Amino acid sequence: MSVLELIQKLPKTELHLHIEGSLEPELMMQLAQKHGVALPYNSVEEVAAAYNFDNLQSFLDLYYLGASVLRDEDDFYQLMWRYLLRCKADNVVHTEIMFDPQTHTERGIGFDVFMAGFQRAIDDAKAQWGQSVLLIMSYLRHLSEESALETLQQAQPYLHQIAAVGLDSSEMGNPPEKFIHVFAASKAMRLQRVAHAGEEGPADYIWGAIKHLDVARIDHGVRCVEDEGLVRYLTDRQIPLTVCPLSNIKLCVFDEMSQHNILQLLEKGLRVTVNADDPSYFGGYLNDNYRALHEHLGMNEQQLVALVKNSFLGSFLPEEEIQRWVDKVDQIAGA
Ligand code: HPA
Numbered sequence: 159m160s161v162l163e164l165i166q167k168l169p170k171t172e173l174h175l176h177i178e179g180s181l182e183p184e185l186m187m188q189l190a191q192k193h194g195v196a197l198p199y200n201s202v203e204e205v206a207a208a209y210n211f212d213n214l215q216s217f218l219d220l221y222y223l224g225a226s227v228l229r230d231e232d233d234f235y236q237l238m239w240r241y242l243l244r245c246k247a248d249n250v251v252h253t254e255i256m257f258d259p260q261t262h263t264e265r266g267i268g269f270d271v272f273m274a275g276f277q278r279a280i281d282d283a284k285a286q287w288g289q290s291v292l293l294i295m296s297y298l299r300h301l302s303e304e305s306a307l308e309t310l311q312q313a314q315p316y317l318h319q320i321a322a323v324g325l326d327s328s329e330m331g332n333p334p335e336k337f338i339h340v341f342a343a344s345k346a347m348r349l350q351r352v353a354h355a356g357e358e359g360p361a362d363y364i365w366g367a368i369k370h371l372d373v374a375r376i377d378h379g380v381r382c383v384e385d386e387g388l389v390r391y392l393t394d395r396q397i398p399l400t401v402c403p404l405s406n407i408k409l410c411v412f413d414e415m416s417q418h419n420i421l422q423l424l425e426k427g428l429r430v431t432v433n434a435d436d437p438s439y440f441g442g443y444l445n446d447n448y449r450a451l452h453e454h455l456g457m458n459e460q461q462l463v464a465l466v467k468n469s470f471l472g473s474f475l476p477e478e479e480i481q482r483w484v485d486k487v488d489q490i491a492g493a
């Protein structure tokens with residue numbers, strides 16, 4: 159079997175996906191019309207043409223603007239449903255999805271609206287093809303810790319639907335330490351923890367997320383290579399890095415895919431995984447990211463299998479379930 163065939167055929171997990179970043183231009187325009195929201199675009203083509211970014215912030219500005227069309231329960235259902243259909247198409251059997259409550263509550267749209275829409279789509283996908291999903295509630299780091307604490311309060315009636323908390327948005331100037339209390343409170347409520355760190359921010363921010371937020375995974379983390387001691391720490395403890403190749407090129411973290419360090423990180427023994435981040439903004443879903451690694455970095459079958467197994471090993475699935483999937487990956491790759 160060729161590597162490209164194997165990318166499609168292997169069962170996979172996605173661990174770093176922002177549901178608001180899966181809003182395709184078609185749905186954005188449709189919802190803008192439905193709710194009478196004025197956008198600075200006249201067509202789907204104009205939306206797509208605007209997706210040229212210099213850095214993380216230039217993307218975030220359009221990402222929050224796009225999210226402003228999400229208003230009622232059915233909008234959130236449609237958003238989630240369309241992403242889960244992509245999971246089915248890409249053979250993503252399990253996915254751990256981030257959502258940004260503050261992006262919606264700040265506009266007066268409550269947990270009752272978006273959680274209901276998300277859950278209805280998740281229930282439908284589970285019933286129709288057995289899709290496995292966990293939700294990660296992400297705090298926006300450009301806002302205050304008080305706002306994050308208030309968000310955790312608002313989430314109380316929905317904690318049974320939430321597996322973990324995360325930290326995203328503008329990294330520079332908003333170090334993990336800013337969120338010590340809300341992460342401690344989240345941990346006390348038995349929520350797992352992840353955080354974006356070392357995407358644009360320095361290796362120090364990765365240390366901060368580990369030491370101050372007690373995270374189980376680092377989202378991105380590609381700048382860990384700047385600190386040998388950190389690489390050793392991450393390798394020894396097999397702390398997963400949820401790397402997002404197409405995202406890193408679109409946001410100029412690396413100039414070109416041929417310069418991406420993901421395979422070097424893998425060869426160092428780090429538990430790296432492949433993810434789409436914000437697929438509608440960055441030009442591809444999960445399998446597109448794997449295919450880009452094959453095309454531009456020459457990812458071979460052995461590296462593909464290691465990355466796919468890491469995606470299960472880095473997940474919050476129960477141990478026995480992880481082992482079942484890892485065995486299945488070996489079986490398909492060895493066939
Ligand atoms: O890649 C990202 N980084 C930080 N914040 C984000 N919010 C959505 N995507 C991202």
Ligand SMILES: [Zn+2]
Nearest residue numbers: 176326377435
């Ligand atoms: Zn992200």
